[in-house]
Amino acid sequence: MSATTSTFEMGPVYVPQARRRVLGFVFLGIAAFIWFAFLRGVDPTMNTSMRLYPGGSTVVVDDWVFRTQNALWVMAAGCAAVGAFQLVRGFGRRTSLAFAMVGGMFVFAFLSWAASGGTLNLAGMLRIMVVRSVPLTLGALSGILCDRAGVVNIAIEGMMLTAAMIGTIVGSISTLWIGLLGAVLAGGLLGLVHAVMSIKYRTDQIISGTVINIFAVGITSFISGKFMQPMPQFNDPGIFVPYEIPLLGQIPFLGPVLFRHNIFVYAMIFFVVFLTFMLFKTRWGLRHRAVGEHPKAADTLGIDVFRTRYMAVILGGMMAGLAGAYFTLGSVGKFDQVMTAGRGFIALAAMIFGNWTPIGAMIAGLLFGFSDSLAASLALLRVKIPSEFLLMSPYIITMLVLAGVVGRGQMPAADGTPYEKE
Numbered sequence: 001m002s003a004t005t006s007t008f009e010m011g012p013v014y015v016p017q018a019r020r021r022v023l024g025f026v027f028l029g030i031a032a033f034i035w036f037a038f039l040r041g042v043d044p045t046m047n048t049s050m051r052l053y054p055g056g057s058t059v060v061v062d063d064w065v066f067r068t069q070n071a072l073w074v075m076a077a078g079c080a081a082v083g084a085f086q087l088v089r090g091f092g093r094r095t096s097l098a099f100a101m102v103g104g105m106f107v108f109a110f111l112s113w114a115a116s117g118g119t120l121n122l123a124g125m126l127r128i129m130v131v132r133s134v135p136l137t138l139g140a141l142s143g144i145l146c147d148r149a150g151v152v153n154i155a156i157e158g159m160m161l162t163a164a165m166i167g168t169i170v171g172s173i174s175t176l177w178i179g180l181l182g183a184v185l186a187g188g189l190l191g192l193v194h195a196v197m198s199i200k201y202r203t204d205q206i207i208s209g210t211v212i213n214i215f216a217v218g219i220t221s222f223i224s225g226k227f228m229q230p231m232p233q234f235n236d237p238g239i240f241v242p243y244e245i246p247l248l249g250q251i252p253f254l255g256p257v258l259f260r261h262n263i264f265v266y267a268m269i270f271f272v273v274f275l276t277f278m279l280f281k282t283r284w285g286l287r288h289r290a291v292g293e294h295p296k297a298a299d300t301l302g303i304d305v306f307r308t309r310y311m312a313v314i315l316g317g318m319m320a321g322l323a324g325a326y327f328t329l330g331s332v333g334k335f336d337q338v339m340t341a342g343r344g345f346i347a348l349a350a351m352i353f354g355n356w357t358p359i360g361a362m363i364a365g366l367l368f369g370f371s372d373s374l375a376a377s378l379a380l381l382r383v384k385i386p387s388e389f390l391l392m393s394p395y396i397i398t399m400l401v402l403a404g405v406v407g408r409g410q411m412p413a414a415d416g417t418p419y420e421k422e
Contacts, residue, residue, distance in 0.1 A: 020090045027083030027102050034076040034106065038113040044069050048112045052253045054124035061252045068116040075109035078102075107370075114383045125373045127257045133362070133369030134264050134330070135160065135340075138323035139347025140354065140361035141271055142187075142316040147356055148279065149312030150292040152416040154209035155194050156320045157344025158216030163187040163324030165220045168335040169228070171237030176329055179237050183325035184318045190216070191317015195310045202418040213344075221337045228335060239333040240264070264330040267322065272358045279358070288312060292412035295419040305419050323347070349395070356411060 048068045052061040079102050085091070091098040111120060139156045146153035166186035171179020190212055197203040197211075228235040240262040248259040279285035290298040291308045299305050323343075328335050346368060353367075354360025371393050378385065 017090075020095070021087060023095070023099070024083050024087035024090075027079055027086055027098075029083075030102055030106050031076045031079035031083060034072060034079065034109045038109055039069065039072045039076060042069050042072060042113065042116060046116045048115045048117075049119040050111075050115065050122040051119055052123050054121065054127045054256050059250055059252055059255055063119065064122070066112075068112050071112045072109050075105045075112075078105050111374075114378055114381055118381055120377060120381065123253055123257055125370075125377045127260075128373040128376070129366060129369040130257065130265060131261065131331075131369070132372045133365035134268050135323045135326045135343050136347050136350050136368050137268050137272065137362045137365035138264075138319055138326070139344055140351040140365060141275060141358055142319040142323065143348055143351040144275070144279075144356055144358060144361060145312050145316035145319060147351070147415050148289050148292045148412055149309045150295060150412060150414040150417060150419070151195070151198050151309055151313050152205040152209065153191075153194060153313065153316055153320075154206060154345075154348060155190065155212035155216075156323075156347055157340060157342065158209075158213035159187045159190045159317050159320035160324035160327070160344050161220050161338065161340045162190060162216045163321035164327045164339060165223060165228075165335050167321075167325040168237050168328045169234050171329055172234050176238060176240055179329055180322075180325050183329070184321040187321020187324060188314050188318040191314045191320070192310075194317065195313035198313070198418070199306055199309050202420075205416055205418075217338060220335075224335060224337050235334050237329060237333060239328075240330055262330055264322075264326045268362070271319070272362045275358045289412070292414055295414050295417075299419075299421065305421070309419075320344070352411075 044067075046068045047065055048071065050064045052064055053059055082098050082102050086095075086098060111122070114120070139160060142156050142159070143153055163183035163186045167179045167183030169179075170182035194205075194208055194212055197208040198205045224235075242260055242262050243266075244255075245259040249255045251259070279288065287298065287303050288308060290301075290303060291305050291312075295305045298308075324340065327339050332339075347365075350361050350364035350368060353364035354362070
């Protein structure tokens with residue numbers, strides 16, 4: 001069976017001919033769904049209005065108004081054309097790009113149908129998407145740092161939760177910046193614990209991470225109920241205020257969406273770019289990845305496997321600490337019990353979805369953030385679709401990708417395997 005490979009920011013993707021044809025029929029099915037579910041029930045005279053500036057923005061842009069039926073026809077035809085080309089010839093190295101194009105057209109068709117006869121704040125929805133993606137992307141970066149060195153880290157949830165509490169307490173009695181530092185150090189300390197159990201004592205890494213998660217839930221709930229709730233002065237750190245980047249923040253539509261946030265959004269973008277460069281363009285990154293792929297060969301070449309793994313897990317813990325600080329210092333300004341609500345596990349899904357690459361993880365984080373934002377926006381439009389179904393969508397897409405509809409992700413070869421020096 002012949003096959004092609006493709007790359008779309010998320011590493012190599014293997015696409016056999018059978019999956020290529022299946023994907024073509026999927027694209028045609030999406031086009032048919034747009035026609036049956038959306039187009040047939042739309043009033044030909046109905047318009048859709050999309051607002052291109054979020055609430056409170058000083059950059060006001062005219063609403064984008066268009067005929068709903070025309071937009072749905074274009075999206076259905078576009079999906080059908082991509083599906084037909086996929087069946088006849090295939091996109092080869094651009095299969096993942098075709099998948100993203102069809103997904104984008106379907107989402108736009110859905111939004112046009114949902115907002116038909118009303119107004120959807122598109123810029124506000126995208127701004128919320130960016131904000132909601134922050135802890136997921138930072139958590140995924142934590143997992144990438146650990147997994148790329150061969151250590152599975154499912155303790156991201158516990159690290160985030162502990163860091164959120166420590167950041168709140170330290171920030172309440174000092175300053176926001178010191179609170180942020182305390183949260184990062186708290187995550188790094190739990191990373192050290194995970195590293196010692198996984199690397200030195202060769203404890204099963206899944207069990208080690210589960211222990212940290214259980215410990216984090218217990219200790220944070222106890223401290224919150226025993227001290228922080230009776231003494232609110234320890235649960236009032238404030239939040240980092242948004243900062244508009246000069247000139248860029250005044251760009252119509254994109255300015256308020258991307259360049260008017262607090263430091264956590266900018267930190268997310270910085271670390272995605274920085275880690276992409278460090279992992280794939282530097283000697284440090286080559287050694288880091290070599291330890292996760294073939295530690296024995298790396299050791300033979302003089303690379304200290306244990307030290308590299310220790311550094312990776314501690315740095316991963318600190319990244320998870322930064323993600324945890326977002327919940328309190330970057331969002332609500334107070335700590336609540338189990339406030340991370342499973343975001344650490346969703347971050348692991350984003351890491352796998354992104355094929356263990358920073359850019360891919362950010363794309364996955366934005367997808368999850370978009371589903372949260374979409375559910376809230378459609379509730380305001382009174383669309384008769386339960387929000388739970390909208391929240392399911394990124395998980396369904398993740399399962400399709402991981403099942404190999406688009407291709408197979410490639411985890412580090414030695415991920416989760418303890419190394420014993422001969």
